Amino acid sequence: xxxxxxxxxxxxxxxxxxxxxxxxxxxxxxxxxxxxxxxxxxxxxxxxxxxxxxxxxxxxxxxxxxxxxxxxxxxxxxxxxxxxxxxxxxxxxxxxxxxxxxxxxxxxxxxxxxxxxxxxxxxxxxxxxxxxxxxxxxxxxxxxxxxxxxxxxxxxxxxxxxxxxxx
Amino acid sequence: xxxxxxxxxxxxxxxxxxxxxxxxxxxxxxxxxxxxxxxxxxxxxxxxxxxxxxxxxxxxxxxxxxxxxxxxxxxxxxxxxxx
Numbered sequence: 001x002x003x004x005x006x007x008x009x010x011x012x013x014x015x016x017x018x019x020x021x022x023x024x025x026x027x028x029x030x031x032x033x034x035x036x037x038x039x040x041x042x043x044x045x046x047x048x049x050x051x052x053x054x055x056x057x058x059x060x061x062x063x064x065x066x067x068x069x070x071x072x073x074x075x076x077x078x079x080x081x082x083x084x085x086x087x088x089x090x091x092x093x094x095x096x097x098x099x100x101x102x103x104x105x106x107x108x109x110x111x112x113x114x115x116x117x118x119x120x121x122x123x124x125x126x127x128x129x130x131x132x133x134x135x136x137x138x139x140x141x142x143x144x145x146x147x148x149x150x151x152x153x154x155x156x157x158x159x160x161x162x163x164x165x166x167x
Numbered sequence: 168x169x170x171x172x173x174x175x176x177x178x179x180x181x182x183x184x185x186x187x188x189x190x191x192x193x194x195x196x197x198x199x200x201x202x203x204x205x206x207x208x209x210x211x212x213x214x215x216x217x218x219x220x221x222x223x224x225x226x227x228x229x230x231x232x233x234x235x236x237x238x239x240x241x242x243x244x245x246x247x248x249x250x
Contacts, residue, residue: 043174058227059174059247110179125175127182127225
């Protein structure tokens with residue numbers, strides 16, 4: 001079967017925000033590397049896999065994205081080094097792919113989506129219209145889009161309408 | 168207008184929020200009077216170089232100091248505020 005023009009899948013993941021305390025970013029990185037074997041990513045990057053990943057979320061901030069509850073484990077390991085907050089209910093996650101995925105996203109996202117500028121492994125903190133959004137380029141042409149859950153229905157409506165011509 | 172965020176790269180102005188003149192100084196210690204009136208109400212409106220706060224609201228949420236020419240919109244520098 002041919003690759004579809006666009007495929008949209010809603011994802012359920014467990015999320016936690018990590019905000020390093022002042023001067024503790026190096027200690028946080030060492031703790032994460034020892035516990036999960038993942039080097040915390042620098043600005044505009046994510047690292048890890050489908051079971052657990054860490055995405056850059058701003059200076060000194062990361063988001064953990066996991067297939068199992070993660071916040072309590074992180075909070076225990078990072079006590080005194082970072083503020084950890086469970087965000088699992090706070091975000092609406094969508095995975096989009098397909099031959100026309102970039103044509104679809106370009107209708108609303110104001111950033112350069114060309115793989116030369118935004119390769120797999122990249123994270124972009126930006127907006128879709130007036131909806132703040134975090135984009136992860138998971139693998140070639142496969143993107144994860146995270147928006148605040150209260151805006152998820154509106155965002156899904158825009159995404160479906162924008163993708164309709166590429167089905 | 169576009170700004171080059173030190174964390175996120177070159178982005179459109181719609182991602183940023185303007186925070187005003189970066190060279191205003193709060194007259195702490197002064198009794199209420201002309202210094203406070205000037206601080207609260209008076210704004211310079213220079214034709215030329217201007218240092219101003221910008222907040223990367225839809226990006227990394229860093230506060231930046233942008234030096235910009237108000238007559239040409241040429242951005243001379245973008246620096247993150249020391250954390």
